[in-house]
Amino acid sequence: MQYDFDEMIDRENTNSVSVDGWRARIFKRHQHEHFPFDDIGYIRMWVADMDFATPEVVLDAIRDRLNKRILGYTQVYEQKYYDVLQSWFQRRYGVTIDTSKMVFSPGVVPALKQLVPLIMKDDESILISTPSYTPFKVAGDYNQRRVLYSALVNHNGYYEMDFADLEAKIADPQNHISLFILCNPHNPTGRVWSEEELTRLAQICVKYDIWIIADEIHCDLLRSGLQHHSMANIMPDYQKLILCTAPSKTFNLAGNLVSHIFIRDSSVLARWKNRYADMHSPLSVAAAQAAYEKGEDWLEALKRYLDDNLAFMAEFVQTKLPLAKFTKPEATYLAWVDLTAYQQRLGEAEGWAFFFAKNAGVVLEDGPMFVDNGQGFVRLNIACPRSVLGKALERMAEALID
Ligand SMILES: Cc1ncc(COP(=O)(O)O)c(C/N=C2\CONC2=O)c1O
Numbered sequence: 001m002q003y004d005f006d007e008m009i010d011r012e013n014t015n016s017v018s019v020d021g022w023r024a025r026i027f028k029r030h031q032h033e034h035f036p037f038d039d040i041g042y043i044r045m046w047v048a049d050m051d052f053a054t055p056e057v058v059l060d061a062i063r064d065r066l067n068k069r070i071l072g073y074t075q076v077y078e079q080k081y082y083d084v085l086q087s088w089f090q091r092r093y094g095v096t097i098d099t100s101k102m103v104f105s106p107g108v109v110p111a112l113k114q115l116v117p118l119i120m121k122d123d124e125s126i127l128i129s130t131p132s133y134t135p136f137k138v139a140g141d142y143n144q145r146r147v148l149y150s151a152l153v154n155h156n157g158y159y160e161m162d163f164a165d166l167e168a169k170i171a172d173p174q175n176h177i178s179l180f181i182l183c184n185p186h187n188p189t190g191r192v193w194s195e196e197e198l199t200r201l202a203q204i205c206v207k208y209d210i211w212i213i214a215d216e217i218h219c220d221l222l223r224s225g226l227q228h229h230s231m232a233n234i235m236p237d238y239q240k241l242i243l244c245t246a247p248s249k250t251f252n253l254a255g256n257l258v259s260h261i262f263i264r265d266s267s268v269l270a271r272w273k274n275r276y277a278d279m280h281s282p283l284s285v286a287a288a289q290a291a292y293e294k295g296e297d298w299l300e301a302l303k304r305y306l307d308d309n310l311a312f313m314a315e316f317v318q319t320k321l322p323l324a325k326f327t328k329p330e331a332t333y334l335a336w337v338d339l340t341a342y343q344q345r346l347g348e349a350e351g352w353a354f355f356f357a358k359n360a361g362v363v364l365e366d367g368p369m370f371v372d373n374g375q376g377f378v379r380l381n382i383a384c385p386r387s388v389l390g391k392a393l394e395r396m397a398e399a400l401i402d
Pocket of ligand 1: 046047048049106107108109110133183187215217218246248254259
């Protein structure tokens with residue numbers, strides 16, 4: 001089947017965070033200022049949802065559910081939902097999910113905030129790899145837990161965990177680290193961790209008896225030919241493993257607010273169920289099931305389109321932004337680009353995000369927005385029609401080079 005990822009879809013007047021939320025979220029104290037591109041228009045490459053239509057099979061499932069005309073209180077009773085989920089993860093990743101250990105959350109980010117107090121004492125700390133998706137740090141801040149960082153090592157665009165540093169920090173009794181939040185695949189560097197890397201990390205966590213929350217939300221969005229290794233298979237019997245996944249990144253369903261959290265420890269699972277609501281939108285349940293049941297063909301076509309967008313971007317950077325360093329990510333639709341060599345262009349601008357919004361009309365996120373270890377970088381969401389990507393890159397090059 002053919003899918004049109006080149007289609008331009010108007011997201012104005014849809015209460016879209018991507019369209020209407022960037023001034024307040026990125027440029028807080030500048031949000032009421034006039035920006036030079038206000039009359040021309042911005043190209044949005046910041047928050048991680050896609051400018052592609054949600055798969056038609058998902059939209060059809062929502063329409064079908066609407067046609068049942070009563071949208072009452074909803075929980076997931078039908079075994080078909082669980083069967084579809086089990087089939088997806090078994091077929092694609094060799095993971096046998098235990099749906100008796102599964103709870104729903106409106107998002108992985110709220111789940112992180114809700115899990116921390118269930119598994120950590122007040123004086124214990126969280127360890128994250130940096131650069132990091134900021135909500136990993138927020139999950140600690142929100143719960144008044146210290147958050148410590150272990151910097152990923154950048155080997156010319158290929159990031160690796162520093163296991164000596166990880167172990168030293170976890171082993172240090174002063175740190176009281178009891179939780180490591182793993183991003184697998186990694187946002188923003190795009191790494192797909194190997195079995196060896198994940199096994200080494202698992203050995204350290206087991207050795208010091210700490211919790212791991214494995215956030216695998218990007219697991220379906222790998223470059224063609226690469227394989228996701230789930231922590232569920234690396235640590236098949238570890239009770240202190242919690243796995244987070246969702247259809248939201250994969251099928252452009254971030255607004256659907258359905259995520260699946262797998263909690264092996266029965267006491268934590270019971271406390272989650274006692275504390276947190278388990279009602280859902282009937283439309284969201286229908287959408288999530290249809291995505292995993294009928295969305296695979298669309299996903300494989302999406303992956304090919306994203307592969308080609310990244311190849312296009314790599315070619316552009318090599319020829320028109322020669323001082324930039326860009327390595328195609330192994331996963332996600334997020335391009336992590338080192339612009340350090342253009343630093344002198346920044347002048348008075350307050351970082352690259354401000355510079356490109358003002359001088360290129362491109363809304364992106366920059367390194368300091370990823371907790372630490374990201375200075376000089378920008379992150380571009382390239383899940384958009386190729387014509388839009390090309391226009392954004394042209395504007396950025398013009399702002400940098402002119
Ligand atoms: C690693 C990771 N976990 C969780 C989420 C969000 O999960 P949710 O709460 O939506 O279920 C994201 C989305 N990443 C985003 C969203 O916008 N910018 C990003 O980098 C993510 O990258």
